[in-house]
Amino acid sequence: xxxxxxxxxxxxxxxxxxxxxxxxxxxxxxxxxxxxxxxxxxxxxxxxxxxxxxxxxxxxxxxxxxxxxxxxxxxxxxxxxxxxxxxxxxxxxxxxxxxxxxxxxxxxxxxxxxxxxxxxxxxxxxxxxxxxxxxxxxxxxxxxxxxxxxxxxxxxxxxxxxxxxxxxxxxxxxxxxxxxxxxxxxxxxxxxxxxxxxxxxxxxxxxxxxxxxxxxxxxxxxxxxxxxxxxxxxxxxxxxxxxxxxxxxxxxxxxxxxxxxxxxxxxxxxxxxxxxxxxxxxxxxxxxxxxxxxxxxxxxxxxxxxxxxxxxxxxxxxxxxxxxxxxxxxxxxxxxxxxxxxxxxxxxxxxxxxxxxxxxxxxxxxxxxxxxxxxxxxxxxxxxxxxxxxxxxxxxxxxxxxxxxxxxxxxxxxxxxxxxxxxxxxxxxxxxxxxxxxxxxxxxxxxxxxxxxxxxxxxxxxxxxxxxxxxxxxxxxxxxxxxxxxxxxxxxxxxxxxxxxxxxxxxxxxxxxxxxxxxxxxxxxxxxxxxxxxxxxxxxxxxxxxxxxxxxxxxxxxxxxxxxxxxxxxxxxxxxxxxxxxxxxxxxxxxxxxxxxxxxxxxxxxxxxxxxxxxxxxxxxxxxxxxxxxxxxxxxxxxxxxxxxxxxxxxxxxxxxxxxxxxxxx
RNA sequence: GGUGAUGUAGCUCAGCUGGUUAGAGCACGGGAUUCAUAACCCCGGGGUCGGCAGUUCAAUUCUGCCCAUCACCA
Numbered sequence: 001x002x003x004x005x006x007x008x009x010x011x012x013x014x015x016x017x018x019x020x021x022x023x024x025x026x027x028x029x030x031x032x033x034x035x036x037x038x039x040x041x042x043x044x045x046x047x048x049x050x051x052x053x054x055x056x057x058x059x060x061x062x063x064x065x066x067x068x069x070x071x072x073x074x075x076x077x078x079x080x081x082x083x084x085x086x087x088x089x090x091x092x093x094x095x096x097x098x099x100x101x102x103x104x105x106x107x108x109x110x111x112x113x114x115x116x117x118x119x120x121x122x123x124x125x126x127x128x129x130x131x132x133x134x135x136x137x138x139x140x141x142x143x144x145x146x147x148x149x150x151x152x153x154x155x156x157x158x159x160x161x162x163x164x165x166x167x168x169x170x171x172x173x174x175x176x177x178x179x180x181x182x183x184x185x186x187x188x189x190x191x192x193x194x195x196x197x198x199x200x201x202x203x204x205x206x207x208x209x210x211x212x213x214x215x216x217x218x219x220x221x222x223x224x225x226x227x228x229x230x231x232x233x234x235x236x237x238x239x240x241x242x243x244x245x246x247x248x249x250x251x252x253x254x255x256x257x258x259x260x261x262x263x264x265x266x267x268x269x270x271x272x273x274x275x276x277x278x279x280x281x282x283x284x285x286x287x288x289x290x291x292x293x294x295x296x297x298x299x300x301x302x303x304x305x306x307x308x309x310x311x312x313x314x315x316x317x318x319x320x321x322x323x324x325x326x327x328x329x330x331x332x333x334x335x336x337x338x339x340x341x342x343x344x345x346x347x348x349x350x351x352x353x354x355x356x357x358x359x360x361x362x363x364x365x366x367x368x369x370x371x372x373x374x375x376x377x378x379x380x381x382x383x384x385x386x387x388x389x390x391x392x393x394x395x396x397x398x399x400x401x402x403x404x405x406x407x408x409x410x411x412x413x414x415x416x417x418x419x420x421x422x423x424x425x426x427x428x429x430x431x432x433x434x435x436x437x438x439x440x441x442x443x444x445x446x447x448x449x450x451x452x453x454x455x456x457x458x459x460x461x462x463x464x465x466x467x468x469x470x471x472x473x474x475x476x477x478x479x480x481x482x483x484x485x486x487x488x489x490x491x492x493x494x495x496x497x498x499x500x501x502x503x504x505x506x507x508x509x510x511x512x513x514x515x516x517x518x519x520x521x522x523x524x525x526x527x528x529x530x531x532x533x534x535x536x537x538x539x540x541x542x543x544x545x546x547x548x549x550x551x552x553x554x555x556x557x558x559x560x561x562x563x564x565x566x567x568x569x570x571x572x573x574x575x576x577x578x579x580x581x582x583x584x585x586x587x588x589x590x591x592x593x594x595x596x597x598x599x600x601x602x603x604x605x606x607x608x609x610x611x612x613x614x615x616x617x618x619x620x621x622x623x624x625x626x627x628x629x630x631x632x633x634x635x636x637x638x639x640x641x642x643x644x645x646x647x648x649x650x651x652x653x654x655x656x657x658x659x660x661x662x663x664x665x666x
Numbered sequence: 667g668g669u670g671a672u673g674u675a676g677c678u679c680a681g682c683u684g685g686u687u688a689g690a691g692c693a694c695g696g697g698a699u700u701c702a703u704a705a706c707c708c709c710g711g712g713g714u715c716g717g718c719a720g721u722u723c724a725a726u727u728c729u730g731c732c733c734a735u736c737a738c739c740a
Contacts, residue, residue, distance in 0.1 A: 145667090155739080211671070215738085218669065225740080295740045320671090321737075328736085358678085364671075365736070372678050375692045383705055391702035438680075441691075448706055457701040526703070 004283040005043040006276050007033050008258045010293060011050035011095065014074040015059055018081040018339040020351070021322040021329055024366065026087045027355045028319055028431070029288040034088060034489040035428040038508045044271075046261040048093040049075045052237035053250035054135050058175065060236075067236045071096060081339040085348045086492050091268075093261035095253055100260035104253040105241050110308035116194060122187040122228065125153070125165055125180035127173040133232050134165075134173055134180055141168030188230035188240065190252075195303040196224050202302050202312055211363045212294055212318055219299065227300055255301045258287070259310075281311040291318045291363045317431060320365035334544030345539040349491050350377045350531055353437075356490045361431040370536040378530045380437075384444040385483055386527050388451070389501070392476040393524030395456055400470055406518035408478070409471035413450055414515060417443055417482040421512040424486050433490070440486045447479040477502070478515045485512060497527060572626040573665035574598075575655050576642070581614035593617070593642065595624055598662015602626075604640050608652065623653050623665060 009029040012022055029045065036043035051071040060067040071094065079092050094100075111117050125134045139153030144167040153165030165171065166182070173180050203216045229252045231237070233245035238253055240246045259277055266273045276283050289297050294316070302312040321328075324335035342351060354373050357380070358366040396402055408414065420439055427436035451472075459469035480498075485507045488495035499506060502521050576595040583591060591614055593604045604624065623643040643653040655663075 214670070219740085227740085292738070293740095294738095299740085323736080326735090362671090363737095367678085369678070372692080376678080379692060379705090382703075387702060387705055389702095391706075394701070434679080438690080445691095451701080452699085452707045455699090455701080457699095460701080530703070 003036070003041040003043075004275070005036055005041055006262060006283060006285045007036075007043060007045045008261075008287050009045075009047050010287075010289045011048050011254055011257055012078055013053075013055070014049045014051045014071045014078075015055045018078055019329070020324075020337045020339065020342060020368065023085060023339055023351065024322045024355055024359075025288055025290060025319060026082060027085065027352050028359055028433075030085075030087045031352070031356060031359075031433060031489045032288075032428070032431060034492060035425070038488060039425065040508060040510060044090045044262070044265065045088060046091045046093070046258065046265055047089050048091075048095055048097075048257045048261045049078055050250065050254045050257065051094055051096040052235075052248075052253060054132075054138065054231075054235065057234065057236040068096070081343075084343050085339065085352065088492070091261050091265035093257070093264050095257035095260065097257075097260055097264065099263045100253055100257050101238050103259050103263070104238055104248055104256050107256060107304060107308040107310075108240065108248070108252075111190060111304070114307045116191045116307055117229075118189045118191055118226065119186055120189055121184050123182050123184040125171065125173075126183035127176055127178060127180050129176040129178045130173065132175075132234050133183070133185065134175070136165050138174045139165045139168065139171050139180060140174045141171040144169055185232050186230075186246070187228050188243075188246065189226040190229050190300070190304070192224045192227050192299065192303060195307065196220060198306060199224070199299055199303055202306070203298065206298070206302075206313065206315055208298065208316060209318060209361065209363055211291075212298065212316070215294060216298060219295070224299065251296055251300070252304075255296065255304070277310050279309050279311055284314045285311065286315050286317060287313050288317045288319070291320055294318050317361070318363045319359070320363050323365055323367045325369055326367055332544070334540040334542075337539060337543050341539060341542050344542070345535040346531055347528065349494055349528075350381070352490050353377060353381055353487075356433040357437045359431065359433040360435075370533065374531050374533055374536065380441055380444075382528055382530050384441060384448060385480075385487070388444065388447050388476055388480045388483070389498075389524060390526065391451060392456065392473050392480075393501075393521070395460055395469070396473050396477065396521065397523050399460060399466070400473075401520075402523065403520045404477060404516055404518060405467075405470040405474040407471055407474075408515065408517070409454070409468060409475050410450070413446065413475055414478050414482070416446065417479055418513050421486070421509060425509055428489060436486070437490075440483060443479070443486075444483055447476060447483070450479070451476055474517065477521065481507075481516060482512060485509070494527060501525070501527075573643075574624055574626045575659045575661055575663040575665065576602075576622055576624040577661040578617045578620045578622060581612075581617040583609065583614055591617070595622075595640075595642075596661045597624065597626060598660070602640055604642060606642050608642070608644060612652065620652070621655050621659055621661070623655065 007029060009025050012018060026047075033043055033045040049071060051067075051074075056067055056070060060070040063070065075092075075094055082089065082092065108117070125139055126132070127134050134153070136153035140150055141153070142149050143151045144163055147169070151168070153168060153171070155163070171180055172178070199216075200220060203213060203220075208216065229249045230240060230243075230246045231249050233247065235247040237247040237250060240248055262271075262276060263273055265271065266276075275281055276285065287297055287301075297313075297316050297318075305312050323329065324333075324337070327333070327335070329336045342348070350373070354368070354376055355366070357376055396404065420443055424436045424439050427433065427439065454472045456469055456472055456476075459465040459472070481502055481504075484495050484498045484502075488507060495507070500522065501524060502516065503519070504516065574597045576597045579594040579596050579601065581591050581593050590605050590607055591609050591612070593606055595602050595604055602624070625641045625643070645651045645653060655665075
């Protein structure tokens with residue numbers, strides 16, 4: 001039976017860039033969603049930018065733009081980062097939408113009629129200069145316990161104690177620096193204390209992870225407190241209906257953003273909203289979240305939903321945080337790594353794979369250790385998995401014109417692979433990705449061992465063993481196909497490349513019992529570069545450097561980096577045509593290119609062999625730096641360089657069709 | 667401070683409800699091999715399973731205490 005499933009990840013806040021910590025969650029969720037789709041289930045994955053609240057408002061002010069402009073920019077940036085990491089949202093929306101406003105208002109009104117909203121006076125710090133109430137994080141002062149200076153209003157980073165902002169010694173507004181005054185105002189409260197019976201029941205039914213259930217018990221024991229859901233103007237958010245200058249606290253409308261994003265999707269592709277969110281909806285609903293926001297998702301959110309006439313989540317899946325080299329991510333250490341900078345140094349799928357080897361269904365922190373990352377990617381992905389195709393495909397091409405045999409040498413091996421499908425899919429379903437990966441790597445070892453035992457390279461020398469050779473290779477390629485299928489939720493882009501190589505339609509789990517026989521495959525091209533420690537070092541350095549220049553870069557160009565137009569014009573860039581390309585003997589990476597630049601020819605030694613084979617380059621147009629001082633290398637003279645993009649995967653830069661060799665570039 | 671989680675080979679981690687000589691991958695040493703981007707295959711060294719007590723015929727696995735690390739405190 002086809003399950004109907006709606007999945008969400010927590011909404012990233014529109015005040016900062018996506019970093020590797022965020023990606024743990026999106027990658028975890030995306031693997032699960034892709035797995036569900038491969039199982040043939042109807043599964044939708046929605047998310048949105050979380051756009052409201054004081055930090056967004058203040059940042060927009062600081063940049064001199066409207067909050068709407070800021071959140072539009074962040075939305076574009078976030079979505080582009082997610083897309084690069086192959087996060088396959090069915091909808092990526094915004095909490096600042098008409099749907100979300102309508103739903104938030106309606107939820108509020110229904111809670112009001114259920115008599116779950118109360119109004120109370122609250123005394124808070126107020127910045128008399130900025131004329132606004134200050135959230136705890138925007139008040140700084142001396143810690144009342146350990147007397148450390150310059151601590152936030154809610155807790156001390158030095159001694160770790162938590163307190164009320166009013167206890168701070170010599171409090172200051174972090175925005176204006178003036179001393180805040182105490183001022184009272186009317187606040188709206190959601191009477192969570194009235195919901196504890198319902199929530200206790202819900203906590204049991206939702207089958208929370210043991211750690212989460214434990215935490216819930218702790219909260220129940222302490223007694224649930226009412227929740228302040230209003231904020232005073234100025235505030236960027238939705239005004240509360242029937243009030244003047246009172247706004248919904250961002251945490252009220254943020255989870256409603258899940259519904260709003262789905263509503264927007266539902267309209268577009270004609271889904272029934274009620275089947276997913278109605279009070280008695282039967283479809284499944286899952287939220288993936290970080291452990292820090294369990295309180296909001298396991299208490300406020302189900303209560304809000306239930307008492308406003310909607311369904312509650314089927315399950316809530318919490319995960320731990322990311323540490324880097326065993327320590328909390330730190331901007332000054334350069335381990336606060338942004339998604340974007342990772343992409344400049346590594347293939348995104350290497351991170352997806354690494355996280356998959358670490359992720360379990362427990363709320364445990366996972367560690368990014370670069371030594372470990374490099375060894376996992378190089379030995380598992382390149383050395384074990386890809387190696388299977390790499391060491392056999394050549395024979396299929398050369399000896400059998402790319403065609404697989406119609407019979408198998410050892411069907412038993414492939415049966416073992418097929419039989420592993422339920423083990424692997426159970427592990428994915430249970431979010432025990434590390435278990436799935438262990439099993440897949442065990443199978444990869446079996447495949448490599450099988451090839452080793454049968455030694456196709458020996459058989460290839462004896463023509464009388466052709467039939468057996470053909471069958472052995474066919475088993476190997478089929479093993480590779482099944483491994484690809486099993487890894488596909490984790491490595492979607494690579495799986496797509498491999499499907500093109502095997503010339504087969506997109507695979508799903510139902511394909512785990514069929515084999516490719518009497519079928520022609522394409523020539524093999526290498527699928528993944530090894531990763532190197534050097535790149536990790538560059539990545540960390542880039543993030544450390546970025547810290548110091550972030551502020552100035554947003555406001556004015558950095559003088560050290562900026563160049564004048566005259567500086568640029570000193571570089572003589574020309575369109576060039578590759579007349580010939582050949583491998584430089586004795587070198588790992590170099591190709592010798594003979595380039596036509598109109599009036600003359602030049603020789604360039606270029607380190608692009610890892611990404612381009614010479615036979616593919618002849619007649620291509622490229623861009624070359626013509627006035628570079630010629631460099632004498634061990635293998636001869638190089639009279640310039642050709643422009644490329646990327647560090648590990650290298651891409652030649654090419655002019656548009658019609659350009660002629662020798663044309664100057666300005 | 668309160669609460670929780672974790673602590674198994676150099677590194678990253680498996681070890682289900684307690685039961686024969688505690689496992690894997692990587693790293694390391696030796697061998698074999700050359701099809702594969704030095705990848706792959708075989709063999710090996712290496713662990714008082716954080717410490718101390720207790721329950722038990724038997725504890726890495728259960729209980730208590732201690733130590734260390736990490737996280738959370740709406």
